[in-house]
Amino acid sequence: MDVLRTPDDRFAGLADFPYPPNYTDIVDADGTPLRIHAVDAGPTRAQPVLLMHGEPSWSYLYRHIIPALLANGYRVIAPDLVGFGRSDKPAAQADYSYERHVTWMSDWLTAQHISGITLFCQDWGGLIGLRLVAAFADRFKRVIVANTGLPTGTGSTPGFDQWLAFSQGVPIFPVGGILDTGTKRALSTAEKAAYDAPFPDESYKAGARRFPTLVPITPQHASVEENMAAWKVLETFNKPFLTAFSDGDPVTKGGEKIFRERVPGARGQPHVTLQGGHFLQEDCPSEIAELIDRFIRNNP
Template sequence: HGEPSWSYLYRHMIPILVEAGHRVIVPDLVGFGKSDKPTRMEDYTYARHVLWMQELLFVKLNLQNVTFFGQDWGGLIGLRLVGSDQGRFSRVVIGNTGLPTGEGQLTKAFMDWQKYSQTSPEFPIGDLINTATVRELQSDEIKAYYAPFPSDEYTAGARIFPSLVPTSNDNPASQDNKRAWTVLKEFTKPFLTAFSDSDPVSAGGEKDFIRDVPGAQGQPHIIIEGAGHFLQEDKPNELAQIINTFIASK
């Protein structure tokens, strides 16, 4: 999942994937959902998020034959996992995400979001998610996105996340992401992009993957219409079916 959501984001997709016979694992990142939430921003780093997921998925669960789907920070972390141990993965699907190295300009929408996350006196997580969907979320859905955070101090992980994205070469994660890209540029297993048409944050981000990842060649890449940044909220059925079809075809 991405920022500042949690596994609740996948509630409509999970039954469709399970019905197709798949085991579905949707972890809450540290600082989100029902996972622990350190209250000091300095406790959160990009490298730690990768390590936490490696410990869960590779060590504790020892997952193999993985079909990975990642959106937003789910992609930034998950693609690093692919880069660190690609043998565990059978295929990759990504939506509205990237793997920035600090080279090249990110979208204005992202840079504005990064600034807002650090300067706004308030950080209304549920309402922020509602602004990043095409459809209007119901009040109980908005409340569900507020629910993991009993007070503002527990939003430290969400607050700091945008600042951890590499926007320059001197970012601590820049070199690690470049190493992951080195692996991805030789990744020959099926690799699919499923971005949306109404997300200014990640607009055009699929092009680098389609161009540079060998496994992305000849795949049925799609731009999902009528979906914002959180395409799991706007088009969950379509996205789940895309994943099911992709698994069945390879």
């Protein structure tokens, strides 16, 4: 497996993102070493909050949420998925699969030696993050899901179908433009450039290109059985589980319902609808930080 690594100078001087590089080395099943980056800030003994991003963003998505959580005394960990951000990027689309992503992040998580985790996950951060919850339920104390899902081949939304067609057909994959389109507010030129920073050219975008095709929306997709197995675990998950979807996301609209119905820990929780687009972290970061803090304090 050939692996690309984004030069460090691509990340120099990003506004509101002062965090030093922090890497964990793992080894793929084929023997290829991979380096996974994560923001890891705050006291090491403090309650850990795990923030997981999706497609095609990276931990920069949480830049306005991390400081508020740090101010409230939490340890904040925001990894970059393989293929994104400062993490290594396998060069071929065929190098990426749903199960490989889950394995990569499972290996990363077990190397962190953390427990009592509060997870906030959005987009593919949920598709992967909820698999981690199912596999390592004893490590997680609370879960918040936002604009995400754990699909099992039962179909998609018109919004996702449009996204899939666009992602596979556009000749230049406009990462910063995609983030801008997926928010209610307009991103600045500098913000869009920061989302483009991990990808010096199209050769670095194999993972971003591949992700939409990996969502198991039909019975024929890979990972349907694995997600079904994960749902069996989630259907016994009694720890606090909150939905915080936005009001303006055509891709995941209505996706909160299945979690509220099937996850025991979701019963009786003060579920919320936030104002924002698909990338709600850009539209309502203060509300998200306050929500996470309140959820932890109300569920000690």
